[in-house]
Amino acid sequence: MPELNWLGDRKAKDAAKRVPYRLLEPMAQVGDPAAGNLLIQGDNLDALKSLLPLYAGRVKCIFIDPPYNTRSAFEHYDDNLEHSQWLSMMYPRLELLRELLAEDGSIWVTIDDNEGHYLKVMMDEVFGRKNFVANVVWQKKYAVKNDSEFFSESHDHILVYAKNGRELKLYREQRSEEQEGRYKNPDDDSRGAWTSGPLQRNEFREYAYFAITGPSGREHFPPKGTSWRYTKEKMAELIEQDRIWFGASGNNVPRLKRFLAEVAETVAPTTWWDYAVAGHNDQARREAKVLTEDVDLFGTPKPELLVRRILTLATNPNDLVLDSFLGSGTTAAVAHKMGRRWIGIEMGEHARTHCLPRLTKVVEGEQGGISSAVNWQGGGGFRFMRLGEPVFEQDGRIxxxxxxxxxxxxxxxxxxxxxxxxxxxxxxxxxxxxxxxxxxxxxxxxxxxxxxxxxxxxxxxxxxxxxxxxxxxxxxxxxxxxxxxxxxxxxxxxxxxxxxxxxxxxxxxxxxxxxxxxxxxxx
Ligand SMILES: C[S@@+](CC[C@H](N)C(=O)[O-])C[C@H]1O[C@@H](n2cnc3c(N)ncnc32)[C@H](O)[C@@H]1O
Structure with missing residues (x-):
C-alpha cells in the first residue's frame, strides 16, 4: 500500500512503543467522582499510553481538534511545527487512539487544508483505507473575507474513520428546523405536515406500468422509460389512504406524500452547511469568552453545537467519549451535558486554569452553549488527574x-x-x-x-x-x-x-x- 514518507517518519512510527508507561496522579475531584469522567493534564502521548491498560477498546467516539499547523503562532501552544514535525507528532498519537477505540467506535478529526490531505493519507495507514467513513465539510465561517488573496476560506474538514467499518453504526439525527420548514399541510391532512416526492422509478418494469386516474378524471402514465414505484394493488391502497397528491386542482402529475411525523430522523449529509446546523468559529469564541477574554489561549475553540452533532451521530448516552487535544474543554462539556462519559486530555496550564473551572460549572448546571437545547440541569462529576512518574526506571526497575x-x-x-x-x-x-x-x-x-x-x-x-x-x-x-x-x-x-x-x-x-x-x- 502506498504510504506517506517524511523526515523522521521511522522514529515517529516507533514512538508509541517507546513512550514510557506513567501513572496518573489524582489532583482533585468535582461532584461525583464515580461518574467515570477524567480530566487529565499532560502530554497526550504519555497520557494515552497510561490509559491503555484501563481503556483499550472501550472508547466509542474520539473527537480531536489538533493544532492545524497553520504557521501562525499562539501564545500557549506551538502551532507552528514544521510539516514533518507535525506529521511525527500526529502518527504515534493516532496509533494509540486507535488502540483505545471500541470495535464499533469512530474517530472524528477536524483539520484545514494545510495538513488535511496528508492527514487523510496518514489515517488511511493507521486505521486502514477500508475504515474511512467520510470527509465531512463544516462551514466554520459565515462571512466572506474580502482581503483574502485568492479564496475566502470558509470550511474545515472533519475526517471520520471507523475502528472497524463492518461494526460501525452511526445514529440518525432529528431533522433541522430548516428541513422541517419544507413540510407543509395544504390539504389540512389530519396526519400533519408533509412534503411530496416522485412516484416513478427510473427504469421500466412492465408490472408497474399502468394508468392512474386522478380526481379530475385525467389518466396519468409514468414517463417513457420509467414505471411506478408500486404495483397496481399497492397504488390503489395508497390512493385510498390519501397518500397520493394530485395537486390542489386534482389534475397534476401524481406524487407521493411523505409525512414529517413518519420521517422525523434523517441520515446526516457530508456537508454541514450552513453554519446554523453545527455552529461556527465566532459562536465558539463567544462561548469561550465566558471563560476568558484571552480566547486565543485555545487556538480556535469549537462550538458546542458542532460537538453535539458529532456525539449525536456517533454515541448513545453513557458511551465513553475521548478528546486528547481538549483546548478549552468543549468536548468534555458537551459530552457531560449529553449524558456521555468522557476523558479529556490537555497539556497546557489551561487544563487547570480553564478546563477545570468550565467543567466544574457544567457539573453545577451551567446554562451556556447547548444547555437549554438538551435541558441541562447539572449533576455528575469528574476527577482531575496529572501525569505522574514513569512506572519503570531507566534500568527497567519498578x-x-x-x-x-x-x-x-x-x-x-x-x-x-x-x-x-x-x-x-x-x-x-x-x-x-x-x-x-x-x-x-x-x-x-x-x-x-x-x-x-x-x-x-x-x-x-x-x-x-x-x-x-x-x-x-x-x-x-x-x-x-x-x-x-x-x-x-x-x-x-x-x-x-x-x-x-x-x-x-x-x-x-x-x-x-x-x-x-x-x-x-x-x-
Ligand atoms: C485547537 S486547540 C483545541 C480546541 C478545542 N477543540 C476547544 O474547543 O477548545 C488544540 C489544543 O491541543 C492542545 N495540545 C497540543 N498538543 C498537545 C499534546 N501533545 N498533548 C495534549 N494537548 C495538546 C493545545 O494546548 C490546545 O489547547
Missing part, C-alpha cells in the same frame, strides 16, 4: 512508589491486550490493608484470561508474614494462591520477585513464573 493496582493493570494489559476490569479511575482508591498488604479489597489473582490464571505477588499483597512480604513464590504462597481458585484446571502465570519452587514442580502445576522486573515487557 519505581519504588508504584503501588499494586497500577502495576497489576499494566501487567494484565501487557499479557492480554485487554483492559483490566478491576481498576477504574472512577472507583475509590485502594485502601491500606489491615494485613500490611496494600489493598484489603485487592487480590493477587488478577483474573483468568483464556485458560490462564494471572497472579501478581507485589508490595506484600498477601500480607508481610511471608518472605519479602509475600512477593516470593514459596509452597505456602502457592497454597494461598491455589485456594483463591481451587477449581481452576488451566495454566497459571505468576509474577513475583523470586520463585522457590523447583522447575519440575512448576511443570506439574502447569505454572509459568515471571520474575519482576526482568521478565516484564516494559514497552
Amino acid at each position: 519505581a519504588p512508589s508504584v503501588r499494586f493496582a497500577p502495576l497489576a493493570a499494566y501487567l494484565w494489559f501487557a499479557e492480554t491486550r485487554v483492559p483490566w476490569e478491576r481498576l477504574s479511575h472512577a472507583g475509590p482508591s485502594p485502601q491500606p490493608s489491615p494485613r500490611g498488604g496494600e489493598g484489603a479489597e485487592l487480590s493477587p489473582l488478577l483474573g483468568v484470561h483464556g485458560d490462564t490464571a494471572i497472579v501478581l505477588l507485589y508490595n506484600g499483597i498477601l500480607g508481610d508474614r511471608r518472605p519479602q512480604g509475600g512477593n516470593v513464590l514459596t509452597h505456602a504462597v502457592w497454597q494461598d494462591i491455589h485456594a483463591l481458585l481451587p477449581d481452576h484446571t488451566g495454566s497459571w502465570l505468576v509474577y513475583g520477585e523470586a520463585s522457590r519452587l523447583q522447575p519440575a514442580t512448576l511443570k506439574r502445576l502447569n505454572l509459568t513464573f515471571k520474575q519482576i522486573p526482568y521478565d516484564i515487557r516494559v514497552r
